[in-house]
Amino acid sequence: MRKFKEFIIEKLILICGLASILFVALIFLFLLKEGLAVFKTVSPFKFLFGKSWYPISEPPQLGILPLILGSLLVTAGAAIISIPIGVGCAIYIAEIAPLKVKEVLKAGIELLAAIPSVVLGFIGMVTLVPLVKSIFHLPTGLTALSGSIMLAFMAMPTIVSIAEDALYSVPKNYKEGAFALGATHWQTIWRVMLPAASSGILAAVMLGIGRVIGETMAVMMITGNAAAMPQSILAPVRTLTATIAAEMGEAVVGSEHYFALFAIGVVLFIMSFAINVTADLFLHKRQ
């Protein structure tokens, strides 16, 4: 009887484990099935590298290059802002901060992760957007830069907590060895700790970026959503995610527009999948 119980529980857990993979596979298959249908009307090359996105015109123009570049620009901006701050914060928490400060900082960062993105977007819309407009003397503050700054806030908690974890798990004797050789604290951090934790820190950065590229609500509210080829980070952009969110209500099921939105979903899925796999590779290299 006990063995039987054991058997049932084991199998139940196995099913739970397999279920998540099954769901991902089903979602991807559904995305592919609906998304690939768009290539009946537009060639993959024209879809990925077309420069105009006018999905409801007759005939529709379905080029998503401006959207891809918009997503990449916002993400790159967010990475440039959040990586130095995030990694610096992780070094401070892991190496320098006294215990009490450390506890407060960690709680604060967890709190930052708990702010819903729509709230961040709203705050950005009323505070950051007018600020960006007046600082750079722009015609409008709804720009890629505003989106980048807001998204940097969202990537930071992921980067800090995973990078801090990576620094923390560097064996103690590395540090002791460096000190014994007469290295200063900074030399130890820069020459010993960071290289030893580098794969974990890279994984932290990749996961932070993965969070940014999939973010929708905040970018939709503050990047202006203009589907033009982005000229600079101070111009309005339209991201892949915002396009799906803004247009899914209109798209009639079974139309080219509908299939095109699913194809955008496939592109997004591949992008974040690639990022996650890279992060995973770095993490495994460490072990």
Added chain:
Amino acid sequence: MRRNWLFILAAFIFTASAFAAKDKNSIQIKGSDTMVNLGQAWAEKYMQDNPGSFVAVTGGGSGTGFSSLISGTCDIAMSSRNIKEREIALAKQKGVNPNEIKVGLDGLAVVVSPRNPVSKLTIEQLAGIFTGRISNWEEVGGKDEKIVILSREVNSGTHVYFKEHVLRKNDPDSKEEFAAGALMLSSSQAIADEVANNTAAIGYYGMGYVCARQKAILVAKDKNSEYIAPLIENVRSGKYPISRPLFLYTNGQPQGLISKFADFTLSKEGQDVVLATDFVPVK
């Protein structure tokens, strides 16, 4: 004992609501964001006059309204544009037969900040601005400032109407599009807010949304015509060049509660509500 009473009460409420659902005492209305306020005002008035019936109104855009009517998730679609050929074909495929009821008229106001010196434009100039050919306010008599174009998202009937009637000037063969650099905002309110804070911005929406924080542009059909303000009397007389009809769409000839509601919107009372929400009555 008290607990028992609570239980009975709960059960009663449950059965009552279950019956309500069965009797089809409720209507779902969905669609044009322009018409949400109007729909809601109708619903309130109607429910006040007919206790026991329930009318729910949500927005989302005219296209959203049609796709819900086609998929059967709403009973009436509100739309600020005619249904497209493609949508009719799709509806027929799903066994839905769209039936059009014209319930009002709406003037589209073109708005700028009150601090912008430009106060009148021709349709030709508007088309130039929104397609990106005119990119500086200086070219239409304003300050030397880059024009920031604000538009609704593509799920909006207002977007489609503006494109067809202003950018393309009713020419079905025209290929004019909004400038790629146009900012797409998700609601009329977002456009109103941005226009109020930005002297270089220009946007458009139903004239019901204009308030003191925006300035409505006077519009002329061409250079030699009179510049007309988006006011109710000018829309009704047909003098204001950018006005459009507002529709309700039902599946086939409306019946029961849906038909009663549709009749109500066209009645004297219903048309008074149209006027009270800054639209123009048809009767």
